[in-house]
Amino acid sequence: MTAPPKNLIRREGGKIVLLVIDGLGGLPHPDRAVTELEAAHLPQLDAMAKASSVGRAQILPVGYTPGSGPGHLSLFGYNPLEIDFGRGVLEALGSNHALAPDEIAARGNFCSIDGAGVVQDRRADRPSDDECRRLCAALQAGVTLDGAEFLLLPGKQHRFTLVFRSEGLGHHVNDNDPQVEGKAALPFVAEDVVSERLASLATQFFDQARTVLAAEAKATGVLLRGFSSRPALETMEERFGLRSAAIAIYPMYSGVARLVGMDVLDPGSSLEEQIEVAKAHWDQYDFFFLHTKQPDQAGHSGDFDAKVAALEAIDPAIPALRSLGADVTMITGDHSTPTVHFEHSWHPVPLVLESSRTIPVADVTFDERGVLRGDLGTLPADSLVTLALAHAGRLDKFGA
């Protein structure tokens, strides 16, 4: 899906609300033969589905399991496969940090490095997550870069994200990971003139880290790779003519929304409050993105009943969402997170779209099998904003 031709986009028209229920879709419980959505009592979502267009969103190509960053970008009308994400950017997004334009991110590993600079263990014997946090804090306190700030975001075990912040940094610097153990870490070399400062900053970080970590038993050095800057994307306003706002409690999702130029509003602390925030800013924006996280977390935990409960906790807020009075209200997920799978999965995600121009089907329900009877079929997620533009009266006819 490419965005519609610019000359078809009307800069005025109705309002669009998109609620993303993270990890929405699931799979049948092996003993109960129903999915989480099917097991859940969701009278409000079912009522909305029966009054709406219903189908499924195919987030990425068939079989691809979406990460949260690509999943959301697709829902926002961008093709993640065409966006040149560096590894560092993806890691930063995954650590709830959306890069600012003056930042460069790299994926980091703690490693065991000897006095001669030879890497003995590329993962420092896999420290615990707590250890990783302690080591990151030590580096944050102990390293000082010449003319640049930096931020360390701890990850799982030996993993962290390193963000350099300074104006005018190029990012074409090699990885220093020798890829095999028993070899020296590679020197950082700029591949172009504009990246020379970053190579110098990375070298400073690497050298000082060895000093700070010298007394550690295992994690005596760092390996850095995938230096990358924020991808330059059209804003939602440029691409779709939509003044857009994100109302998301978790920073990761506000971060992805910032990548496409959304304003980020203070979300409060519950879906009910997020809906109130949308109401309070109703006149300022054309597109409201609301995000709710709990079903995904329950999916990752593998706790079927917890996911059912998380879905049931969302349901009572649906009337308030609908009564915002948007011309188009869409609810879907950024990917499925089936509890039997513990992780994101590749399955299409249930989708409901309410407007005054839909074709409701009486016997749909808002679950994986119930939406199969709906009128939308399975739509590429990156076409949903365009479909919403049409329903909102924001898209001209193509051709005479």
Added chain:
Amino acid sequence: MTAPPKNLIRREGGKIVLLVIDGLGGLPHPDRAVTELEAAHLPQLDAMAKASSVGRAQILPVGYTPGSGPGHLSLFGYNPLEIDFGRGVLEALGSNHALAPDEIAARGNFCSIDGAGVVQDRRADRPSDDECRRLCAALQAGVTLDGAEFLLLPGKQHRFTLVFRSEGLGHHVNDNDPQVEGKAALPFVAEDVVSERLASLATQFFDQARTVLAAEAKATGVLLRGFSSRPALETMEERFGLRSAAIAIYPMYSGVARLVGMDVLDPGSSLEEQIEVAKAHWDQYDFFFLHTKQPDQAGHSGDFDAKVAALEAIDPAIPALRSLGADVTMITGDHSTPTVHFEHSWHPVPLVLESSRTIPVADVTFDERGVLRGDLGTLPADSLVTLALAHAGRLDKFGA
């Protein structure tokens, strides 16, 4: 569908079995209002469908009728429209001959050519298939090429395939068909230096054929076109990380499998034996392609009951196929061959995919209308291997 990014593909994981039932799909019988699949008693396929994901495979773009070669390549995860098949390669595949790397194929016509070299009838008054076989045998016996072997594959009426075999042949040689009658056959001219030997071999063949065929009433010469070599395709292992084996009784299908780097195993002489062969080689491969031919042959015959019987003959083998214990078992066809149509058709083909991560729908049946109720919808056939990779735990998440 392009193949997934290489960095997402895990080189280990579960096993995948694909059974292709050639010509699987059909159309309603005009008097009985049911299709061949609907008329057939298929308790095993229906039971599998009810426990699986179900839908349809769209083999080529909507409305395209697939030949067997492109149909299979699509199922193997390749886009036949992006593959530069010369006409000769497709003809050779259609004659059950998969080109070796040192072979060049051309499509041939017997023609009527006079003493002055003028083509009087481009199809030699359409000889019978038997006549075509006799003429090919005469040429095979009577022509000797300088430093190259050749192989003649008779086709229907005036058509044959000519395969030249010699190391280092280029294939950029023009067609010699003048396209209109009353004109002389064109001389063969190489378009580059490396194709000069082929131009010489084609000229030798053309000249000697006129001598061998001089006493024939009609078929006194040959026209050759579409000189082409085997397309260079990524192997299934390179593209998907799958060590792959073909277990097909008809050579054509082993041939197409060879084009994508599959090993070809001795299939025995029945589907039951093919399944035993897969079992015997279970540890050596990740992907098993089994092919069964009879439903297509019955479709071509136009005999509705014969196609029903061919489908019913497959059904009892399904439990053994499932009990191979693959992580993913897929059954579909390379195209439909409705008996009312006598030929391949453009209709999507029923598809069933069994794994532990599916969304079964209780009221599906394994036939053209029953699969419409399934969860898969209509999927591009060239995305099926990617989907199977996901189900087999062989595909990493896209992005964080």
